[in-house]
Amino acid sequence: MSASSSQSSPPLAGVRVVELAGLAPGPFAGLLLADYGASVLRIDRPKAVSTDQLTRRKTSVTLNLRDPASHRALLSILAKADVLIDPYRPGVLERLGLSPSGVLLKHNPRLIVARMTGFRRDGKYKDMAGHDINYIAVSGVLSMLGRSGEAPYAPGNILGDFAGGGAICFQGILLALLARSHTGRGQVVEANMVDGSAYLAAMPRLNRHTPLWNQPRGQNMLDGGSPFYDTYETKDPGKYFAVGALEPQFYTALLKGLGFGPKELPSRDDRTNWPVLRAAFGQRFREKTRAEWEAIFDGTDACATPVLEQSELEENGYEQRSAVHLTETPALPIAADDGAWSGGGLAPGTGEQETLQAWLGWEEGRHYGVRSDGALVQLAADSKAKL
DSSP states (O other), rough: HHHHHHHSTTTTTTTTEEEOOTHHHHHHHHHHHHHHHHHEEEOOOTTTOOOOOOOOOHHHHHHHOTTTTHHHHHHHHHHTTTTOOOOOOOHHHHHHOOOOOOOIHOTTTTOEEEESSOOOTTSSSTSSSSOOOHHHHHTGGGGGGGTTSSOOOOTTTTTIIIIIIHHHHHHHHHHHHHHHHHHHHOOOOEEEEEHHHHHHHHHHHHHHTTTTTTTSOSSSTTTSSSTEEEEEOOOSTTTTEEEESHHHHHHHHHHHTTTOTTTTSOOTTTTGHHHHHHHHHHHHTSOHHHHHHHHHHHTTTSEEEEOHHHHHHTTTTTOOOOOOOOOOOOOOOIIIIIIIOOOOOTTTTTTHHHHHHHOOOOBEEEEEEEOOOOOOOOOOOOSSSOO
């Protein structure tokens, strides 16, 4: 490969990923891999109805993993794969006869088996069902989120499923690929949303005994307690402005933009003045529309910006970009009509023929067949399996 062609290829070009169909975190890890050039093949169950929208650039094969011929097909696919994403609860792969250490790594020693669970695999809750809110609850993170005097609130399923789950799993896969470049061997990557979200909360946890975060929930500098790090409703109901004027020079710019004189308000350094400041800021922001405040603060260092809504971004043609930009090996572009705003969708079996041909050189009717329920089966070398 020439230098020019290697520079134009995405960083994960040539990496083959098998993603067992699951909920948000596993598909999100697969999406990140696909956006950086990996070939991602999702394994769907027969007659599955998928609501997964994290499908950009992926293909699908339908397999019944309890059927020997489909099971054999999966092992053939994994023999040519670099990564397997396992989104199941502990013990499921083993019951399917796909134990990572006992079967998969013996079958393909270079395979990286990325196992994503909610709770820790060896913890108190390992055999329990759960969702994002449960994982961040037992990690200690949920207790930090919410207004003072109110119950903790879950920030959608972003912190557990996506940040502490899928993104952390993606990071583990990259580390395992890096290690394999030195050792030549694959390994099992174990990620869970409890440890992932707890790790993301390292800064507030380590500052619990400092003035930055030593107060109860909702009373600290960065969690809604400070009037100069908060959101305010504007004259147009339901439209908000975000303020993050922590440093003195930024706070001065904020006061100037709001029309307050340098001595008009009490000192922010005294926490007992915070309710007065919050009331003053709230009243002032309600005097103008969000657009008017945006015109005032645009280009300043007041750390004051509009709270834009997803529908506004979509309507205004806001460009979604990859998470990081690499100058030598760029990610693939994300087109507006390629799942950036409207979401994707991948019917089971989409791209099956092309992927099996590219990965294995297989041809339908010669190497594999498709049963009436849509499940793919590997044909025996000397005869055709009964479909």
